[in-house]
Amino acid sequence: MDYMLQLREKGLKVTPSRLNVIKVLDSSHLAYSHSDLESLFSKMDRVTLYRILKDFEDAGIVHKIMDIDGVTRFAICKSTCPDGHHTDDHVHFNCKACHKMFCLEKVQVPHLKMPQGFKAMGLHTLIYGLCENCSGA
Amino acid sequence: MDYMLQLREKGLKVTPSRLNVIKVLDSSHLAYSHSDLESLFSKMDRVTLYRILKDFEDAGIVHKIMDIDGVTRFAICKSTCPDGHHTDDHVHFNCKACHKMFCLEKVQVPHLKMPQGFKAMGLHTLIYGLCENCSGA
DNA sequence: ATGCAAATGCAACAATGTTGCGTTTGTTAA
DNA sequence: TTAACAAACGCAACATTGTTGCATTTGCAT
Ligand SMILES: [Mn+2]
Ligand SMILES: [Mn+2]
Ligand SMILES: [Zn+2]
Ligand SMILES: [Zn+2]
Numbered sequence: 001m002d003y004m005l006q007l008r009e010k011g012l013k014v015t016p017s018r019l020n021v022i023k024v025l026d027s028s029h030l031a032y033s034h035s036d037l038e039s040l041f042s043k044m045d046r047v048t049l050y051r052i053l054k055d056f057e058d059a060g061i062v063h064k065i066m067d068i069d070g071v072t073r074f075a076i077c078k079s080t081c082p083d084g085h086h087t088d089d090h091v092h093f094n095c096k097a098c099h100k101m102f103c104l105e106k107v108q109v110p111h112l113k114m115p116q117g118f119k120a121m122g123l124h125t126l127i128y129g130l131c132e133n134c135s136g137a
Numbered sequence: 138m139d140y141m142l143q144l145r146e147k148g149l150k151v152t153p154s155r156l157n158v159i160k161v162l163d164s165s166h167l168a169y170s171h172s173d174l175e176s177l178f179s180k181m182d183r184v185t186l187y188r189i190l191k192d193f194e195d196a197g198i199v200h201k202i203m204d205i206d207g208v209t210r211f212a213i214c215k216s217t218c219p220d221g222h223h224t225d226d227h228v229h230f231n232c233k234a235c236h237k238m239f240c241l242e243k244v245q246v247p248h249l250k251m252p253q254g255f256k257a258m259g260l261h262t263l264i265y266g267l268c269e270n271c272s273g274a
Numbered sequence: 275a276t277g278c279a280a281a282t283g284c285a286a287c288a289a290t291g292t293t294g295c296g297t298t299t300g301t302t303a304a
Numbered sequence: 305t306t307a308a309c310a311a312a313c314g315c316a317a318c319a320t321t322g323t324t325g326c327a328t329t330t331g332c333a334t
Contacts, residue, residue, distance in 0.1 A: 013280060013331050034321075045283050050322065052281095066203045068261075072321090093255055104255075110247045112262070117269030118230055118241075124205075124263040125249070132254030150300050150311060171290075182314050187291065189312090209290090 010059035017044050021052050022076075025062055031073035031092065031101040067101050068094040068128045075103050091125045097134035147196035154181050158189050159213075162199055168210035168229065168238040204238050205231040205265045212240050228262045234271035 003022050004014045012018065020041055025032060037049055053074050056062040062074045091107040094100075104127075114120050129135075140159045141151045149155065157178055162169060174186055190211050193199040199211045228244040231237075241264075251257050266272075 015281065015331075017282080046321095047284080047323085048282055055281095066207055070203055070207070070209055072207060091249065093251075093257075096258065102255075104252060106252065107249055109249070112228065112244055112246070112264065114230075114264070114266075115241060115243065115269075117272055118239075118264075119267040119272045120230075120264050121233065121266035123265070124261075126261040126263070127249065127251070127255075127257050128260070129251075129258035130256040132252075135254055135256045145301095152300075152312065154313080183290095184292085184315080185313055192312095 006061070010061065012055060012059060017041070017048055018052055018056075020044075021049070022056070022061065025074065025076040028076070029103050031065055031067070031075035031103060033067075033071050033073050037074075065092055065101070065124065066126075067092075067099075068096075068126060069099070073101050075101075078103075078105055089122050089124065091127060093131065094126060094128040095131035095134055096128055097130055100131060102131065143198070147198065149192060149196060154178070154185055155189055155193075157181075158186070159193070159198065162211065162213040166212070166215075166240050166242075168202055168204070168212035168240060170204075170208050170210050174211075202229055202238070202261065202263075204229075204236075205233075205263060206236070210238050212238075215240075215242055226259050226261065228264060230268065231263060231265040232268035232271055233265055234267055237268060239268065 003019055003026070007014050007018060007022070021037065024037070024040060034049065034053070037053075038044075038046060041049070053062065053064070057064055057074070060077055063077055065073055065075065067073050089109065091104040091109060093102040093104050095102075109123070109125055112120070112123070140156055140163070144151050144155060144159070158174065161174070161177060171186065171190070174190075175181075175183060178186070190199065190201070194201055194211070197214055200214055201209055201211055204210050226246065228241040228246060230239040230241050232239075246260070246262055249257070249260070
């Protein structure tokens with residue numbers, strides 16, 4: 001709710017650009033691409049946006065994921081993640097029609113058994129198909 | 138075994154470049170990045186390699202996946218995929234130490250229950266950790 | 275109000291991927 | 305074997321994405 005507090009807690013200065021970015025991401029379950037955000041904040045410098053997203057990622061405010069087309073996207077971390085290493089191992093859903101990417105925090109991911117010698121540290125599950133809007137259900 | 142036949146079956150002409158690429162990929166269960174292959178075949182033009190990999194993907198000879206660092210990689214399709222749409226929904230494992238990516242065809246991926254309205258068409262499961270060589274087991 | 279570190283804007287660059295086009299090559303059929 | 309044609313290739317040019325260095329501005333603590 002109070003983004004200024006959240007930023008200061010993470011040791012980040014409160015700036016208009018940062019407030020804009022966190023507001024947009026926090027008010028959505030969607031993962032935004034860099035160019036999404038770029039066109040949303042056209043007056044903000046490209047590099048500044050890269051740095052804001054990097055800082056937010058390091059601070060555990062957002063997580064970065066790849067969509068089905070190889071575009072990197074950013075979504076808010078709902079449950080606050082420990083700095084640096086995020087628990088962003090929930091499911092992401094990519095709509096083939098509207099190309100939106102959804103964070104599906106509620107879908108349970110079963111534990112997978114690894115072959116001999118392979119030690120798993122985490123996983124990314126990306127499902128593609130048709131979203132609630134596009135499936136025409 | 139006979140790559141010339143395999144290429145002709147898919148309507149692709151047999152060229153030295155294509156034979157080189159398919160040989161390397163087929164003799165490994167690793168997924169190679171574009172730059173991996175580029176340095177392996179330094180005399181081949183960059184663009185030609187892009188086009189070969191695209192043609193192989195369309196023909197169902199290889200599948201393209203993103204690794205944990207956002208690098209696109211290519212691996213051979215072991216079970217022949219129907220042209221265009223591949224059944225590349227097996228697990229991929231990315232080693233944090235040596236950065237190799239393994240196709241784990243044998244790991245079973247359980248079916249996930251989607252929320253209301255979301256229709257799943259396929260999934261990518263990417264696990265990261267330490268591989269058999271790097272886990273020191 | 276002042277000072278300083280942090281954040282920003284800008285330019286330059288690197289890596290990755292795409293497109294157009296002229297040339298070469300693989301395949302088919304005479 | 306050769307001739308002809310479509311496909312594949314090499315090269316140049318360009319687009320997009322992401323990174324780095326540096327001078328300037330701004331947030332925040334004193
Ligand atoms: Mn997410
Ligand atoms: Mn694979
Ligand atoms: Zn959709
Ligand atoms: Zn390894």
